Amino acid sequence: MELDPLILSRIQFAFVVSFHAIFPVFSIGLASFIAVLEGLAFKTGNPLWEKLSAFWTKVFAVVFGMGVVSGIVMSFQFGTNWSNFSQASANFLGPMLSYEVITAFFLEAAFLGVLLFGRHKVPAGVHLFAAIMVAVGTFISSFWILSANSWMHTPSGVELRDGVFHVTSWSQAIFNPSFPYRFAHMVVASFLTGGFVVAGVSAWYLLRGREVEANRKALSMCLWMLLFLAPTQAVIGDLHGLNTMEHQPVKVAAMEGNWETSRNVPLLLFAIPDQENQTNRFEIGIPNLASFILTHEWDGEVPGLNEVAVEEQPPVGIVFWSFRVMVGLGLLMIAFALAGLLLRRNGAYYQKRWFLQGLRFMSITPFIAVIAGWFVTEIGRSPWLVYGMMNQAEALTPSLTGGMALFTLIGYVVVYGLVFSAGVYYLLRVLYVGLEDEDEGEHESDRPARPLSAAHVPFEIEHGQGDVNHAKPANEGGH
Amino acid sequence: MELFDLALIWAFIIGFGVIMYVLMDGFDLGVGILFPFAPSETDRDTMMNTVAPVWDGNETWLVLGGAGLLAAFPKVYSIILPALYIGVFLLLAGLIFRGVAFEFRFKARTSRYLWNWSFAGGSTIAAFAQGAVVGAYIQGFNTVDGVYVGGALDWLTPFTVLTGLGMLAGYSLLGSTWLIMKTEGRLQEWAYRITTPLLIAVLVIFAIISVWTPFVDDMVRERWFDHITVIWVLPALTLLCAFQIWRSVRNRFEGMPFVATMGLFITTYLGLIVSRWPYVVPPEYTLWDAASAYESQLFLLLGLLFVIPIVLTYTAWTYWVFRGKVRAGEGYH
Ligand code: HDD
Ligand code: HEM
Ligand code: HEM
Secondary structure, three states: OOOOHHHHHHHHHHHHHHHHHHHHHHHHHHHHHHHHHHHHHHHHOOHHHHHHHHHHHHHHHHHHHHHHHHHHHHHHHHHHHOHHHHHHHHHHHHHHHHHHHHHHHHHHHHHHHHHHHOOOOOOHHHHHHHHHHHHHHHHHHHHHHHHHHHHHHOOOOEEEEOOEEEEOOHHHHHOOOOHHHHHHHHHHHHHHHHHHHHHHHHHHHHHOOOOHHHHHHHHHHHHHHHHHHHHHHHHHHHHHHHHHHHHOHHHHHHHHOOOOOEOOOOEEEEEEEEOOOOEEEEEEEEOOHHHHHHHOOOOOOEOOHHHOOHHHOOOHHHHHHHHHHHHHHHHHHHHHHHHHHHOOHHHHHHOOHHHHHHHHHHOOHHHHHHHHHHHHHHHOOOOEEEOOOEEHHHHOOOOOOHHHHHHHHHHHHHHHHHHHHHHHHHHHHHHHHOHHHHHHHOOHHHOOOOOHHHHOOOOOOOOOOOOHHHHOOHHHHHO | OOOOOHHHHHHHHHHHHHHHHHHHHHHHHHHHHHHHHOOOHHHHHHHHHHHOOOHHHHHHHHHHHHHHHHHHOHHHHHHHHHHOHHHHHHHHHHHHHHHHHHHHHOOOOOOHHHHHHHHHHHHHHHHHHHHHHHHHHHHOOOEEOOEEOOOOOOOOOHHHHHHHHHHHHHHHHHHHHHHHHHOOHHHHHHHHHHHHHHHHHHHHHHHHHHHHHHHHOHHHHHHHHOOOOHHHHHHHHHHHHHHHHHHHHHOOOOOHHHHHHHHHHHHHHHHHHHHHOOEEEOOOEEHHHHOOOHHHHHHHHHHHHHHHHHHHHHHHHHHHHOOOOOOOOOOOO
8 A cells, every 4th residue: 555645744743733732722821820820929928829829830830841842843844744835935934933932932941940940049029020921922922823824824925936935025924814813712712721721620629628718719710711701712713714704715614514605504503514425414504594603694695615626625524523513612611601600609609519520521621622623724724735825735845755754653643642641640640639739838948958759749649649638748747 | 135145144043053052952961861870869860950940941942943944044944854854753752752751750759760761762862863963964965956855764874873973972071061060079079080981982983073074075075185274273172172171170170171061062063064164955055045035034133133132141041040059859840
């Protein structure tokens, strides 16, 4: 069997970037949360805030570390597997990625060191400043990378000469038509991720009656934020979709599972798109609703997949279903945020077990929604790489053979598999041991020579730790 | 009309970025390579703590090298990465394992030895791969019309294996002299002890590479041997640095061995550059052939001139925050 380097490279890129994307969305949200906690600790002097901050910083360190190592892989993927694309788009993408490095990555890396290791080496105000700088860095980073990505969806401000893109207007290229929507949607997605994870973990501690006061505070903060952001995300998503309809109508047709341009299009709740016969099987839909959402008129015209040749259509099934997963989860998030508001009266939100259990489950949904969202966006662009200007086959590295691509694909799957399992395992350990460990932290400065191991969460689940009271380090009673 | 030769300016900037990377990530990779040989587990804790707060920033210079090449010399980026495809994968895999080891090792107890190996193995593979890249670069690349046409393993030759080993030895030397500066007591004593043998290893391998290189490529031979030129100052300076390392270790100076090792790296690096100048994808393309569009180089340059001084300032500040000796048992996080 002939190995196709194009398919393998696509799978490889999708794998490494999806893997990478899980960590940034979480770390962007968490970085801001930590900065807020540090700010509250600094202003009120209440040790609870510092305790929460120290705890979540530990989680952050692991997530950030995995984000960094997988990100370094990303910056070389373009050259190794998509060298023709790199060559052609370097005039624009090169400066974008370089600006990301000099304005964001250096900032994050430098202040991360101070945030993680400097609590007792710098004054409290400087430590707060470091936390803020790390959070700011994550936003600057998203700005550049999403601008670069959006440009590939809605290229503008460039001119194609001899197979190479030349920038004619930097402002048009950077602030290309889909960028504002994608940026807003992604930032809110990151906050939703951070919010639901913190809420879910706090709920779990509350269920087990651990550190009730601190975790109630954290949960309450998150619920207020989610109440505001979950609906906002739906509105931004709607606007994003309208923008996509203008610039990439075929992608919207795939999202809606609409094969022919027509009026009075129903919103499909369920269908099995059949690309071969260019139709859907088992359609269940709400009449006219898609027309209304996309055009704000009940009989508006919605673009169909028949606008382009069959070879130029993206794989409809994946786009169609990924979109439903994302929106479905988005609606579920709104439901939970509203429930949180209704349960506010006499503190039911931290007592009702079904609600807390539900929040626990909700903490993984943002990750699924984010990956699903990227699948919609990226697979919906197929077969184009730079929409309407360069397709995937043209972009591939000419010297790449199927064997080489397969070798590195397997390599990345194995390496990431190992690292990811270890990372998740350790994260679970940190969560399992919980905030109680932070009482320890307050004494750290008095006892610089304290044995390292005591303050740290062991990697392995040890016997006797199943019981919460044992989760504290053994030498805890010593002071 | 184009006012400045931007391609030339960019060559200096990328050159600066690369040597920054080599010096900074060099010592923390070196610490990783030396890791398994440390006297005790407590010493390993201390070794890791000397680099834990700064390694991420150090590695960012590599990311800048990649992104900067794409921006300023896309031809280099899009020829060298495919040519070194397998090597780049090994480099990245090595960096992944050593990167996560920082986080996981301190949390581990019974499985700690796994993260020791992950840190040491990852650092060693990454250092070797970087050395092999240097060797491959001296060899040159097989291109047609600006596209790499060679095979997947063309880069792997006895010569590149040797340059890989040279880099391993060189980074270990940076690592051991860094430890002399940052530690005390038994660990420092150990670092003093291994520095001289490492220095000898570096000199021997570098000598073999220097003798071999002219046979690998005609242009390099003509440049160095056709007539004695001013560039011979560089090897002379390299030897002077080596002498300085040896002397300062014997006199138990603490900072000088590290500084002199950096000097050794810089002069060797300059020697490499003059061997190939102005070719950036030998033997075909010069830096002017490989440059991106003038307006792209200009757009990035303006921002860079403004931002890099700020980056250097706060980077220096973080080194200052974590200045001084690192002692056993000083906490992580
Ligand atoms: C700057 C560029 C850029 C950025 C920021 C992203 N992508 Fe992308 N993506 C590409 C540039 C790209 C690409 C180079 O254009 C690919 C490679 C192969 C392809 O078809 O398009 C691609 C493909 C691609 C595919 C496979 C599509 C297919 O083969 O049909 C998936 C699933 C994703 N990406 C997912 C993501 C995720 C989860 C991202 C979140 C970080 C992401 N992309 C960011
Ligand atoms: C395919 C495109 C991408 C490339 C080439 C890329 C590249 C990188 C690199 C090299 C790093 C490590 C930086 C360091 O050394 O500190 C990184 C980290 C990061 N990336 Fe990406 N990235 C991509 C997609 C994205 C997207 C879509 C986002 C989010 C909007 C994002 C946000 C971040 C953030 C916040 C970090 C900081 C560290 C962390 O992950 O926790 N990246 N990225
Ligand atoms: C609830 C209603 C939502 C709607 C109507 C909506 C709409 C959209 C649309 C139309 C796109 C495709 C953009 C394109 O054409 O390229 C998209 C992409 C995306 N969505 Fe959503 N979305 C919703 C909820 C969510 C939620 C809850 C999350 C995550 C927490 C999320 C994360 C993403 C991501 C990461 C992308 C890819 C990046 C981008 O193009 O912005 N979305 N969304």
